Amino acid sequence: MIAGLGLLIGIVLGLLLQPQVPLWMEPYLPIAVVAALDAVFGALRAFLDGIFDDKVFVVSFVSNVLIAALIVYLGDKLGVGGQLATGVIVVLGIRIFSNVAAIRRHIFHA
Amino acid sequence: MPARTTARPAPPRPTPATPIPGLLDHITAHSLDEDYAHVSAQRAAAAEKPVKPGSAALVVMLLFGLLVAIAGIRTAHNAPASQTNHAELVTQVKAQSAKVDALRRQIDGLQGDISSLQGQSAQAAAEGQSLSTQLTRLGVLAGTVPVQGPGVRIVVDDAPDGSAHVKDTDLQLLVNGLWQAGAEAIAINGQGAKTFGTAPERLTSLSAIREAGSAITVNYHRSLSPPYVITAIGNQNQLPARFSNTSGGQAWFDLHAVFGLRFQMTPEESLTLPAAHRLSLHVATTPVTLR
Numbered sequence: 001m002i003a004g005l006g007l008l009i010g011i012v013l014g015l016l017l018q019p020q021v022p023l024w025m026e027p028y029l030p031i032a033v034v035a036a037l038d039a040v041f042g043a044l045r046a047f048l049d050g051i052f053d054d055k056v057f058v059v060s061f062v063s064n065v066l067i068a069a070l071i072v073y074l075g076d077k078l079g080v081g082g083q084l085a086t087g088v089i090v091v092l093g094i095r096i097f098s099n100v101a102a103i104r105r106h107i108f109h110a
Numbered sequence: 111m112p113a114r115t116t117a118r119p120a121p122p123r124p125t126p127a128t129p130i131p132g133l134l135d136h137i138t139a140h141s142l143d144e145d146y147a148h149v150s151a152q153r154a155a156a157a158e159k160p161v162k163p164g165s166a167a168l169v170v171m172l173l174f175g176l177l178v179a180i181a182g183i184r185t186a187h188n189a190p191a192s193q194t195n196h197a198e199l200v201t202q203v204k205a206q207s208a209k210v211d212a213l214r215r216q217i218d219g220l221q222g223d224i225s226s227l228q229g230q231s232a233q234a235a236a237e238g239q240s241l242s243t244q245l246t247r248l249g250v251l252a253g254t255v256p257v258q259g260p261g262v263r264i265v266v267d268d269a270p271d272g273s274a275h276v277k278d279t280d281l282q283l284l285v286n287g288l289w290q291a292g293a294e295a296i297a298i299n300g301q302g303a304k305t306f307g308t309a310p311e312r313l314t315s316l317s318a319i320r321e322a323g324s325a326i327t328v329n330y331h332r333s334l335s336p337p338y339v340i341t342a343i344g345n346q347n348q349l350p351a352r353f354s355n356t357s358g359g360q361a362w363f364d365l366h367a368v369f370g371l372r373f374q375m376t377p378e379e380s381l382t383l384p385a386a387h388r389l390s391l392h393v394a395t396t397p398v399t400l401r
Contacts, residue, residue, distance in 0.1 A: 006168035010175020018183055019176075029181045036174045042143050047163065049142075051150035054166040060143045061170045065177075091137060098141035 003043075027076070028069040031085055035068035036061060038092045041099040048106040068092070250295065253314035253386040257295045259343040261381045262350060264288075266362075267337035267372035274369035276336055278321040280362070284340060285313060287358020291349055293342035297383040298328055310341060312386040329387065337372065346377040 021029065039061040046052045068088050075084030153159075249255035266284065268275045281298070288296055298319075299310035311317075311328045319326060325333040342349065353359045353375075366373045 002165075003163050003167050003171045006171030007175040010172035010177075011179045012175075013172070014176045014179025014183070019180060021180055021184065026184060029177070029184060033177055033181045036177055040171070040174055042141070042146075043167070045142055046146040049146070051146045052163060053146060053149045053153075054164050056143060056145040056149050057163075058166050058170055060145065061174070094134065094137045095141040098138045102142070 003047075027081075028072055031068045031072050031088060032065045034089055034092050034096075035064040038095050038099075039064045041096050041103065045099045045102045045106075048103060064092075249385075253295065253312045256383060256385050257343060258380065258382045259294070260346040261293070261295075261341060261343035261378055262346055263376050263378050263381070264340045264342070265337055265372070265374045265376075266340070269370035270372070271370065274365075274371055276326070276338060276371060278319050278326050280365060280371070281319045281326060281338065281340075283358040283361045285319065285358075287353050287356040287362070288340070288342045288344075288349070290356040290358065291344070291352035293344040293349065295343040295383050297341050298334070299339045299341075309384055310339070312384055314386045317386075331387075341378070341381050341383060343381055343383060346379075350375055350377070 039057070042060060043052060043057045046056075071088055072081055072085045075081035246255060250257050264284070266276055266280070285296055285298070296313045297310035298313060311332050311334075313328070317329050319328055321327070322333070325335055326338075327333050354363065362371075362373055365371045
């Protein structure tokens with residue numbers, strides 16, 4: 001409940017304030033979103049498993065976003081940014097799908 | 111007896127107890143952060159109650175929402191921009207190619223103009239050439255341009271004993287006779303007129319020969335004194351004979367025979383006659399019908 005409230009407030013704040021993102025940060029926004037999505041779905045699954053923990057959620061969220069952005073940044077510097085971004089998205093996407101499958105099993109008991 | 115070591119075949123390497131799973135299997139199996147299970151097991155061991163999502167979760171979810179909103183806004187901002195850019199470029203390309211077409215048509219038209227103007231210019235040049243030739247021909251006749259050609263030189267003078275003088279009418283007779291005989295250009299000069307230089311005076315349709323006092327004046331301003339030199343351009347073979355048949359020739363034959371005036375005619379291979387000094391009309395104009 002409190003997590004959904006936070007999500008709602010965050011989206012509304014973002015839409016209302018429309019904060020300016022520095023230009024150098026813009027290429028890393030999509031990959032950061034995917035990494036954050038992975039952390040959020042993981043937290044939801046843990047919550048449904050009954051093993052959720054605030055501290056673990058914070059750490060996994062921040063580290064996911066930072067590491068994803070760092071890998072892509074490094075790839076950009078090495079000239080293989082596109083390939084590394086693809087790899088990160090593939091791994092995170094598989095994780096997201098399997099987490100969502102577990103969540104689905106929890107909700108529909110299927 | 112030395113023990114014979116029999117080479118036994120090495121036992122086959124044991125396969126790893128835990129086979130290495132495929133990468134995809136591994137990712138799928140470990141899709142959930144293992145920290146959750148770890149922390150949960152620790153809590154269970156410490157007999158703590160499982161925690162509910164707290165303010166930290168709220169903050170993180172707020173951050174997530176913010177991130178999603180920003181990314182969405184950026185994407186939404188960029189898409190229409192690139193779309194409008196594309197539409198604008200298409201419009202520009204169309205406008206520029208229309209301009210190029212118009213310029214091509216203009217080039218075609220101008221090239222047509224150029225060729226027609228070149229034709230006109232060539233025609234005008236030919237006309238100008240013919241007009242210039244015509245002008246020169248007319249100038250020769252009117253006396254406005256110098257003229258060169260074969261002819262005769264006539265020297266007349268007073269009688270050697272001073273009993274008779276050459277009069278203006280005598281010179282008029284002589285010049286008229288030459289015109290009549292077919293001379294095409296005539297000039298007159300007095301060898302005694304040293305004060306006025308030696309250039310002969312071209313005779314034109316406006317010339318007059320008359321006596322002013324003791325001197326004979328040509329063209330109203332040039333006073334001549336004997337002996338008089340008259341140069342006439344014409345057929346040098348026919349001119350003397352035809353001149354002697356004219357009334358002027360007859361008169362001069364008499365003047366020479368009766369009064370003893372000197373008359374000497376010599377054919378010349380090449381004579382150069384200058385242009386007339388003044389040939390401007392102040393009053394006479396062409397009738398309107400001739401313009």
